Structures are given as C-alpha cells and as structure tokens.
Amino acid sequence: MNLFVIFFATLFTHNIALTYFLGMCPFISVSRSIKTALGMGLAVVFVMTVTAAINWPIYYKILVPLEVEFLYYVLFIITIAALVQFVEMVTERFLPVLQVTLGVFLPLITVNCAILGVSLFMVLRKYSYLESVVFAFGSGVGWTIAIIAMSGIRSKLLFADIPEALKGPGITMIIASIMALAFMGFAGMVGI
C-alpha cells in the first residue's frame, strides 16, 4: 500500500486520538499548555515509532514461526515498558537536552493505550515493516496534532465562563468529542 496514503490517513481520517479515542489520559491531562502538549506529543511520536519498529520483528520473526501469535498482547506490553525505561536511561545520560524536553513525559506514556494500540493495529492490518513504521510515526504525529489543537482551544478557555460542574476534564471531553465530529469530515477521503 502506498506509504503516503497511510501517513495521510493516520493524520486525518484515522487519527488515533480523535477517531479511535486512544491515549485519552494524557490527552486530557497534559493539554493545558501548548508547550507541554508539544513535549508530550514528541515523546509519543518517538515511543510509538520505536516500539512499532521493535514489535514488528518480534511478531513476524519470533511469534509467527513458532505459532504462538496469541502471546502478542503480553509481549508487546513488556517490550514497550522495557524499551521506554531503556530509552529514558539513555537520554538521561547522554542527551540531557532532550531529557529536559521529553524526559518527564516518557514514564507517563509507558502504559499509554495508544502506544499498544498502534502495535496491535499494525498486526491486524498486516502491514509490512516499512508500512508499520510509517503508520506508527504518522499516528504519533496525528496524536500530536490533536493534542496541540486541544491545548490551543484550552488556552482560550482560561478566560471563558464555564459552568462549575464542567470545569477541567468535563469541558475537555466535550471539546474532544466536537473535535472528533469535525475530524469525521475527513472520512472517506482515503481508506486503510
């Protein structure tokens, strides 16, 4: 399948945050300012791409030949968790600059369902290695676009008069759903 189509689809028609509603926890809690949203987004892009790139060979080179595909849920989670740990240690030691912008977010996304979701979709949709990596990268970028848009809206919300009961996560969920409706406008442009 055309790599460009996959990339486009992950950004708009199949946005991991707004179409599948995955990765909602950081989406709601870290979207207060554009700066932190961007940091979180970059961390997600990075971890998604790397984990998909590692999980693909684990699935196709180890699980499939040995006919134990059903283990993939457990194994994907373990690899994601271990990898994030590892990456965190490496950035902390060798890339202190990156650590300042990304570091604090890395542990937060170890258990993010969007990350696992991407690895699972990659298997379900039978992507090739290259397709998987592009898909994962695109999904991360799509998630970042969504959270930045959300934080932009929320920064305007600071001055709005919101009913007491809806303050914080309440209004954010409502906005997320309206954004999702808007993204439905892209539906049908491309398919994956």
Add this chain to the structure above:
Amino acid sequence: MELNYMIFITPVLVMVSIAAALAGLLAFADKYIASYGECKIVINKGKELIVEGGNALLSYLVDNKIFIPSACGGKGTCGYCKLKVLEGGGPLLPTETPYLTKQEVLHSVRLACQVKIKRDVELAIPEDLLAAEQFKSVIEKIEDLTHDIKRFVFKLSGSSKINFKAGQYVQFCIPDTTEFRAYSIASDPGTKDRVELMVRLVPGGLCSTYMHEALEVGDEACLTGPYGEFFLQENSKKDIICVGGGCGMAPIKSIINHLFATNAAQNITYFFGARQKKDLFYTEELERFEKKHKNFEFVPALSEPAKEDEWTGEVGFITQVMQKHLKYNKNQEAYLCGPPPMIDAAIGILTSKGININDIYYDKF
C-alpha cells in the same frame, strides 16, 4: 490421542526468553548507563554526604535524616521541597517551573524531589530546616476549644526532645499516606517533651477531618519539624504587638507564654479577632495573664456578635480595632498569624503607625 507437549512449552519458552532478554538489557543499562558513581552532596559549604548517584535529591536527604518539608511525598505536586541548588543541579525541569517564582529561579531554587543527583552538587539549606527531625509520639489529650477547633497534645516517645522557637510549626503526617499538613506549635518552647497543636476543622479537609474524627487518645502519630521562618526575635527589646484569630492563636500563645516564662519586660498587646463569642477561646486564661502582668494587654474583638452573646468588648474587624487602639510608636514589632487578607490589611495599619516593615513578622495560612 497423543498429547503435543510443545503447545505448552513453546509459549512459555518464548515468554521467558524474551522477558529475560529485556531484563538483561535493563540490568545492563542500569549498571553501565544509569550509574553515576559516587557523588558528593555538600550542604551549606560544610556537611558532606557521599551517595551513590541516580536518584532524586530528596530521597538522599531523607535517608540522611534531613527532613525537607514535602507534602506530596516527592511527586512534584506540592512545591514545598524547595531549596537552593548552587551547583550540579542540571537544567530546570518543566515539572518544577509551575512552583517557582522568577525570583526563586534567579536564586537557583529547585524542587528537591525533582532534581536528580548525577554529579557532585552543592546545596544551601536554611539552618532551621537542618534542625528538623522526625518524632514518634502518642496522643495524650484531645479537647474542644470551640465548636470547630480542637487542641491536641502529643507526648514525644522515649526521651526525644524537640527544640523549637516560639512561632514555628511542625508537620503532621497522616498515617498510611504520604500526606503532610503543617500546624503551628502552641506549646511553650520550654516544654520539650510535648507538642501542642490547635486544629480547625476545615470542611472537606483531609487532614483536619482525620484529626477531628478519627484520632483518639493513645494513638500514635508522627511529626516532623520544627520548620518556619516565623518566630519570636528573642534578642529584641521592642514592644510587641500580636495579632491572630482562630488557629492563629497557636503560635501567638507560644510566643506569649515564652515571653512570660523569660520575664520579658516590654509591653505586649494581643489582638484576637473572631466572629462571635462561640469562636473565642482561652479568654479567661489570657485575662488572668492580664491581671498578673502589668505589661500585657489582651484585646478580643468580635466582628458580628450575636444578640445572646451580650458582648461588651470591642466590635468590628480586628484591623479597625487596631487602628483605634494603637499609638504611633516606631519602637514596636509585630507578630501576625492568620489568613492572607487579614495580614495584608494589618500590615498596612501597622506601617501607618510607624512600625518598620522589617519589624513585622507574619505567617499566612
């Protein structure tokens, strides 16, 4: 039918070997990448701690019995664990910025729970924080002071003694949580084996509700302290003005008791503000003091006395009463304790009465 054992063995083998590979990777990383060797923590240019690097600064300090206030238990959400990291702290992290003012950033103040130790660091910790200790204690007495304020007396276990200055506070640790709340010490600094606190029931407040509802005489409790920059300046001979309502009574009571215990000669005036008579407490005791010590005056004031109170004393906000009562005199100092708006208003009045702003000490809560 012959059973194919492989369908059991392969998954287990696969799981185990992949998990082992990853664990090996992490163990390797932990040993060679995340280890920073021995680091030296120098405190106030004197005391040195040699530690194995890699963890948060706060945890090393706690390990070495230096109790920095930390209400959230190191999660970076309370902003209490501030101290100056003069060297080796690395760049300021996004998790810290929300809790630091521009001033503090300029003076290299950091959150101890967020700074990781990766090389030698140099810290500046206020001496009084270094003096803080952790105390095990048993509740000896609980009594009602008003309808919503209780008095707790903690007897320190064993022979431990607390050395504090009149006006300082301790932190009460809520059992089975990592939450702390700060309460001013109401007892006299001369009493070193007991700590007395006054706790107002805050509607919906976790700690005050726990203390009011669940604590009983004989329960064990853990306190850390003493903390705080608000305390009696013992060497000053200036006349003293104390202002405090509600639980603000606690540090002021400690200050006044201490002054009498040391036979202070200067004039002392205590303004106590409350809404109604049911919010007043210790009145008789303070009035007794007034009779006994010529240099002490107690001025309670009610802002909204109820009919049945039959109140003949001062009426109005405590600040109005101060305005009326105080004379212009440069040679005075003031100790204020209470909610921020009251303190701000009181400072305005005190300075207009000639008191130097540097002679006004306060504790906002």
